[in-house]
Amino acid sequence: MEKPVMVDVRDVTMEFNMSSYKVDSLKEYFIRLMKHELFFKSFLALDGVSFQVRKGDVLGLIGLNGSGKSTMLKIISGIMKPTKGSATAYGTISPxxxxxxxxxxxxxxxxxxxxxxxxxxxxxxxxxxxxxxxxxxxxxxxxxxxxxxxxxxxxxxxxxxxxxxxxxPDILIVDEVLAVGDFKFQEKCEKRIRELMSNETTVIIVSHSIEQIESLCNKVLWLNKGKVVKYGDALAICDEYKNA
Amino acid sequence: MLKAYIETFQKYKYLLENLIMRDIKVKYRRSVLGVAWSLLNPLLMMFILSAVFSRVFRYEIENFPLYLIIGQILFSFFNESTSSAIFSIVEASSLIKKVYIPKYIFPLEKVLFGFVNLIFSIPAVVVMMLFYRVPFNLSMLTIFLPLLTLLLFAIGFSLIISALCVFFRDLKHLYSVLITAWMYLTPIIYPMSALEGSWIWYVARINPLTWYVESFRNALIYGTMPDLLSCWVCIGYGVVFTLVGLLSFKKLQDKFILYV
The missing domain is CATH 1.10.8 (Helicase, Ruva Protein; domain 3)
Incomplete structure (x- = not known):
């Protein structure tokens, strides 16, 4: 029997209006308005991403800088609203x-x-x-x-x-925090996360340490420029990612 | 829909309490006199202002220091709470980027913290009333009306300016000029009668703070029951600004994350 879905991400697209200069003051706004320089450049941080995380899964998000990992986490935890699509989390989230x-x-x-x-x-x-x-x-x-x-x-x-x-929590979100502290503390954190996993907590991790992802996760989502490259079994994808 | 909002508020009420407690602790920690400052501050200001202005002005105001201190504590509540609320969301950016928190908590907290300080400084007014032997009067109990509607007005106003300030940071500087002008357009040190015959009178009349300050004074100094008009104006400004504030905040809040 399949375990229940905890996070359901459907066709999520996140579009940012990246003005070439970030205007955040009235003065600048009016100056640019006068000079007709108020154009916006749209930028897709996430482009039609869909995946599901089931209860007890430990999902690692991997990808280069700017691939949309952190944006994905923010959308799952409700901090950002996606431009299109939906991300639903079933249960309590602890970031x-x-x-x-x-x-x-x-x-x-x-x-x-x-x-x-x-x-x-x-x-x-x-x-x-x-x-x-x-x-x-x-x-x-x-x-x-x-x-x-x-x-x-x-x-x-x-x-x-x-x-x-x-x-x-039902869902624990970990964004690069494990990279701090001495090695003993990191070990302790990993142990705690394993404990939570045995308690059927769903964990979503972003980390640049591929070793950490390999040792903790059973599922991996590989993002590149806002698109899903691969989603599935951790070890296989990590191998491919290292060789890419 | 409304039920969901109330439930979220219930959940984050404890956060609101904690944030207010934090501000109180940080403000009074390592000050020997502690909360007594909230009492001393308006009294000292009152001494200076009344010493100067009782000489400068020609008009006779009965119990001028008492008249002064009431206007002063109400205005400084409005000034302090809105001036700290305007930047509250930008300041909380590190939190907003990491955790989901209903964002209205931040400006609301600043206004409530200001309100707590206002309550702390009310004994200063009582001291002055005892000093001038103002007789106790049942109508004094009606100060709750201007007090609570002023709170509503400040909350609504703070919601609007704090949301706008996310998009236009320099509003903060603009506001510090505006609030000074606002102070001079509120009858704090002078009586409304001093403005009669000038267009400024009308500006001061529309000014919501004028109504709150006058209702407060009427109840405490002159012992008159509030008239129907000032009741409605006080309630009206409070309710309308709260509603407009909530609606505009709700409309803008999803974009905050892109700008903080």
Whole structure:
């Protein structure tokens, strides 16, 4: 029996209006309007992409810079709306926020745990119940009441990862975050992701490390200039990608 | 449809609380007097302004310092909340790019934070009322009307300007000029009667802030029940701006991500 579909991407096209100069001030807008320089260049970041991710799959997105990987992740997590097509996610999504994005440097680690949790949409009761687990995983027991600005980037990354993965989400989205921290922390992250996988969490990973993709993923989506090159079994496609 | 919006708001209410708490903590952390500053600030400003302007002006305003401080705390609420709301979405760009969050949370949070500060500074007004022995009057309870409708007006206005500022960043600079002009067109230090006979009078009359400040004063200083007209104007500006703000924000928000 096939497992249920968790992410259903149908014919997604994302078009950006890339003006040759980015106009983001009134002054510039009027100057260009007067000079008749307000033309827009459209740019297809994604072009008719369709695929499905099933429960328990670990999908890796690969492709060169600018192939549309991050745009795809943003569309799946609801941050961007596609110009055409639809992307539906069935279940709770937890994005692994890049280092520091959800933190306030002036607040202590304790306060940041609650702030970050609420950014991800969790309630106070839930955060209370998982607080100890987050602290244990990030190993920051002695630093809880210190403002985050005094933390090293590795400590911040540990905290961020601990908060994002404490939830057992239905879908976990990981965008290049695993490339931070020392090798021990990376190992720990990989272990956590494997744990989540055994819990039937669906994981979507973007990484430039093809080794990481090979070791973690069972499915791979290979994008090039916004189009799907190949979608399917991880090992075979990774081999092809390395030789391409 | 509406139900879905309310559910999302429920989900992110805790985030809103957390963000307000963060702003409060960051503002008052490492200040010895802490929240007392919200009280001292308007009082000190009032001393300076009343010392200067009671000499400059010819018109007699009864209890001038009290008159002044009311206009002042209401205006500085509007000034602080809208001036920080205008850039709130651009500032939150690193978050907006990574996680789905309803974006109206950011300007809304700034206005609510400003409102909390306004509440903190209300004791300053009470101090002045006690000082001038203004008799207690039941109509004082009606200050909730201008207070809450002013909050609505500020929220609606902030939604509009914060959304526009995503596309035109220099609005922020333009707004700082505008807000100064706005202050002079609001009867904070002078009475409305001072403008009579000039076209400026009409401008000040249309100015929503004039209505809020006057209703507030009428209730607290003069102890009169609000007249029907000012009730409707206060409610009208509040509700209309909130609706226009919500609708225009909703229309623009999907494009934010392409510009932040």
């Amino acid at each position: 692994l926020i890049e280092l520091g994005a959800g933190f306030d440097a002036d607040l202590t680690a304790r306060e940041n745990i609650y702030l970050n949790g609420s950014i991800l949409g969790y309630s106070r009761q839930f955060m209370d119940s998982v607080f100890d687990e987050i602290v244990d995983f990030s190993e920051l027991h002695n630093f809880l009441d210190i403002p985050i600005k005094n933390f090293s980037s590795g400590m911040q990354a540990r905290l961020g990862f601990a908060i994002a993965t404490v939830v057992k």
